[in-house]
Amino acid sequence: MEFAEQLRIIEAAQGDPAKLALATVDLAYPDLPSAERAALRAALEAAAIAHWCDEAILAALLETSPEESGTQLVRLQALRVVERFPARGDKAINVHEASRLALRTSLAYGAAERFRAWSARAAAYWAADPSAAGRIEWIYHLLSSDPDRGASELESLDRRWSSEAHPEDRYALAAALGELEKAGLLQGRARVWVLLVIAWTRASRGESSQLADVARQTLCLARAATDPRAEADAQCLLGDALRAQGQLKPAQRAFAENLAISHRLARQNPSSAGWQRELAVAHSRFGDVLQERGQFTAAQAAFAKCLEISRRLAEYDPSNAGWQRKLAVAYSRVGGLLQAQRHLEAAQEAFVECLAISRRLAKHDPSNAGWQRDLAVAYHRVCCVLQAQGEREAAQAALAETLAISRRLAEQDPSNADWQGELAVASWWQAALHMQRGNPQMAVGFYEDASRILGALTEKAPHVVQWAGDRDAVDAALARCRLMIESGKSS
Numbered sequence: 001m002e003f004a005e006q007l008r009i010i011e012a013a014q015g016d017p018a019k020l021a022l023a024t025v026d027l028a029y030p031d032l033p034s035a036e037r038a039a040l041r042a043a044l045e046a047a048a049i050a051h052w053c054d055e056a057i058l059a060a061l062l063e064t065s066p067e068e069s070g071t072q073l074v075r076l077q078a079l080r081v082v083e084r085f086p087a088r089g090d091k092a093i094n095v096h097e098a099s100r101l102a103l104r105t106s107l108a109y110g111a112a113e114r115f116r117a118w119s120a121r122a123a124a125y126w127a128a129d130p131s132a133a134g135r136i137e138w139i140y141h142l143l144s145s146d147p148d149r150g151a152s153e154l155e156s157l158d159r160r161w162s163s164e165a166h167p168e169d170r171y172a173l174a175a176a177l178g179e180l181e182k183a184g185l186l187q188g189r190a191r192v193w194v195l196l197v198i199a200w201t202r203a204s205r206g207e208s209s210q211l212a213d214v215a216r217q218t219l220c221l222a223r224a225a226t227d228p229r230a231e232a233d234a235q236c237l238l239g240d241a242l243r244a245q246g247q248l249k250p251a252q253r254a255f256a257e258n259l260a261i262s263h264r265l266a267r268q269n270p271s272s273a274g275w276q277r278e279l280a281v282a283h284s285r286f287g288d289v290l291q292e293r294g295q296f297t298a299a300q301a302a303f304a305k306c307l308e309i310s311r312r313l314a315e316y317d318p319s320n321a322g323w324q325r326k327l328a329v330a331y332s333r334v335g336g337l338l339q340a341q342r343h344l345e346a347a348q349e350a351f352v353e354c355l356a357i358s359r360r361l362a363k364h365d366p367s368n369a370g371w372q373r374d375l376a377v378a379y380h381r382v383c384c385v386l387q388a389q390g391e392r393e394a395a396q397a398a399l400a401e402t403l404a405i406s407r408r409l410a411e412q413d414p415s416n417a418d419w420q421g422e423l424a425v426a427s428w429w430q431a432a433l434h435m436q437r438g439n440p441q442m443a444v445g446f447y448e449d450a451s452r453i454l455g456a457l458t459e460k461a462p463h464v465v466q467w468a469g470d471r472d473a474v475d476a477a478l479a480r481c482r483l484m485i486e487s488g489k490s491s
Contacts, residue, residue, distance in 0.1 A: 017102035021048075021095070024079045043072040044079065044095070048103035049118045050137065051176070052085045052094040060125040061118050088133075105183050108144070120145035132169040140176045147190035154193045155229065159274060162200065163322030167369050167413075174201035189225045192218060196233050203237070204370075206417025206457075209244035209464045211237060232261035232278070236285055246465030248293050255286045273313060280309035280326060284333055291337055303333045321361060328357035328374065332381055344389050351381045369409055373419065376405035380426060387433070396433055402426045417457055421467060424453035428474050431481070440484040447478040 025041050032040070046061040047053040053061075059069035073093065076082045081099040085092040095103065107115040122141035126134045139157055143150035154177075161170055177194045180186050186194055195218045199211050215238035222230035239254035262282040266275045287302030310330040313323040335350030358378040361371045383398035406423040413419060431446035454471035461467065 016106075017098060018106035021081045021099035021103055024081050028078050028080070029075065040072060040075055043069075044076060044082070045103055045107060045114075046118055047076060047082070047093065048095045048100040049107075049115075049141070050122050051100075051140075052088045052092050054089050054092045057122070057125060061121050063121070101179065101183065105185070108183070108185050116145050132165065132172070136169075136173050136176050139173070140180070143177075143180060143186060143190050143194070147186060147188065151189035151193045151227075154190075154197060156274070158193075158197045158200065159277070160322055162204075163325045164368075165370070166367065167204065167416075170201050170204065174198045189227050189230065192221045192225050192227060192230045192234075195221070196230060196237065199237055203240060204418070205415070206419075206421060207461075208240045209461055210241070212241035212245065215241050228261050228265060229275075229278070232258045232265070232282070235261070236282065239285060239289065243289055243292070244466070245463050248289055252286075252289045252293065255282070255289055258282045259286050273316065276309055277313060277323065277326065280306045280313070280330065283309070284330065287333060287337070291340065296337065296341060299337055303330070303337055306330045307334055321364070324357055325361060325371070325374065328354045328361070328378065331357070332378065335381060335385070339385050339388065344385055348382070348385045348389070351378070351385055354378045355382055369412060372405055373409055373422070376402045376409070376422065376426070379405070380422075380429070383429065392433065392436070399426065399429055399433065403430060417461070420453050421457055421470075424450040424457070424474075425470065427453070428470070428477075431477070435477075435481060440481045440488070444478070444481050444485060447474060447481055450474045451478055 022041050022044060025037050025044060029037055029040065043058065043062065047058060049061060050057060053073070055066050055070045055073055058064075058073055059066050062069060062072075073091065077084065077093060081096045082093050083096065085094040088094075094100070104115070107118075119141045123138055123145050126138035126141065129135070129138065135157060139150060139154050142153060157173075161173070174197060177198055181191070181194050181198065195214065199214050199218065202208075203211060215234055219231060219234035219238060222228075222234050235254045235258040239251045239258060242248075242251035242254060259279075259282040262275070262279045266272070266279040269275055283302045283306040287299045287306065290296075290299035290302060307327075307330040310323070310327040313320070314327040317323060331350045331354040335347045335354065338344075338347035338350060355375075355378040358371070358375045362368070362375040365371060379398045379401040383395045383402060386392075386395035386398060403423075403426045406419070406426045409416070409419045410423040427446045428450040431443040431450065434440070434443035434446065451471065451474045454467055454474055457467045458464070458471050
């Protein structure tokens with residue numbers, strides 16, 4: 001093809017990213033008959049529907065034979081906007097992200113019927129794939145083809161994944177959903193649940209304090225969509241955000257709304273285990289803020305209800321890892337309140353139950369960083385109550401487990417603020433134990449680690465009250481530790 005003809009094809013695209021992507025067919029195959037080039041352009045559009053494509057996927061989207069899709073796949077590989085994608089198989093390809101998103105958006109707004117049809121075929125193709133990648137592709141395409149059903153399935157998927165999935169799978173899901181939100185392709189319940197899942201994933205990384213505006217926006221959308229479960233979820237998200245900012249009174253109001261809606265839904269369908277689970281979570285969140293505000297009697301009642309429901313669910317299906325995890329959390333909440341009330345033996349019993357469940361889950365899937373994190377927290381809870389009882393050696397052993405796990409997690413994902421914060425707290429506790437034994441030289445390094453981590457976290461998120469308060473306390477302890485070391489040298 002002569003340069004002038006290439007220039008004409010490019011100019012005809014008028015700078016439109018989707019048209020430029022389609023123009024690569026004419027640039028790469030100028031001698032193909034026009035009908036074959038048109039078919040290849042359609043194949044390129046179909047390939048852009050999914051995050052990756054192979055012969056089977058392309059055949060399903062185009063409703064053609066594997067032989068025909070194989071021919072088109074080979075031709076697609078010659079295009080500048082297509083590359084091999086060995087992570088999904090020897091013959092897999094993907095359309096470059098910018099071109100893929102441009103083509104999807106162009107189809108959604110310019111050829112909506114075809115876009116929905118291809119998305120429905122993609123959803124059907126991945127519907128039976130149980131892998132994390134398969135679940136993500138399935139829900140991604142279902143939201144595009146059948147938004148209302150997609151919203152319900154996303155809600156259900158997130159309920160399971162919030163307790164069971166590996167963190168990296170939740171991050172991948174949130175990234176895929178972020179594409180749909182950024183493209184403006186969703187409305188109603190579908191958009192509400194996409195926003196909620198993205199926000200909860202951010203919260204799992206220690207970003208709760210940044211989510212108040214998102215929570216309020218989603219709350220308005222949930223009410224407009226008449227989705228009470230989403231409304232309750234948004235209230236819970238808002239409560240978490242306000243609590244992280246130290247605004248406990250408005251946080252309590254949000255958690256109370258979440259609890260009231262959860263009560264209504266659970267009464268409407270008492271046999272729904274999912275709604276019972278959400279009711280347990282609502283009691284737990286309400287108890288958290290009540291405890292922080294010093295309302296111990298009311299908090300105790302809330303935690304007791306959470307534990308009662310969580311026990312019932314865990315006994316109903318012992319194989320459900322998510323419900324087992326929620327039971328561990330319920331024991332931890334009860335133990336924390338008992339410790340705050342100085343009922344140390346009872347607190348220890350609750351923490352030991354939490355630790356036993358957390359150990360089983362972590363052993364069942366050692367690669368699940370979320371469950372490893374739960375195990376670190378469980379060990380730290382045990383350490384705290386043992387230390388309060390004067391059992392320093394046992395407390396040190398539990399803290400050593402916490403530190404080892406927390407270090408691994410912090411190194412694995414330095415961007416996860418929650419994991420960094422938990423490492424800082426574990427280091428702080430280790431320093432304090434050394435100080436109690438009269439070893440400031442051993443303590444100073446741990447104080448310095450905690451101060452450095454908390455300083456970095458506070459710089460990134462100065463509105464997080466907990467981190468700022470912890471940093472000030474650690475810095476004061478570090479100053480005393482250094483003074484003791486200097487005094488020792490002088491004497």
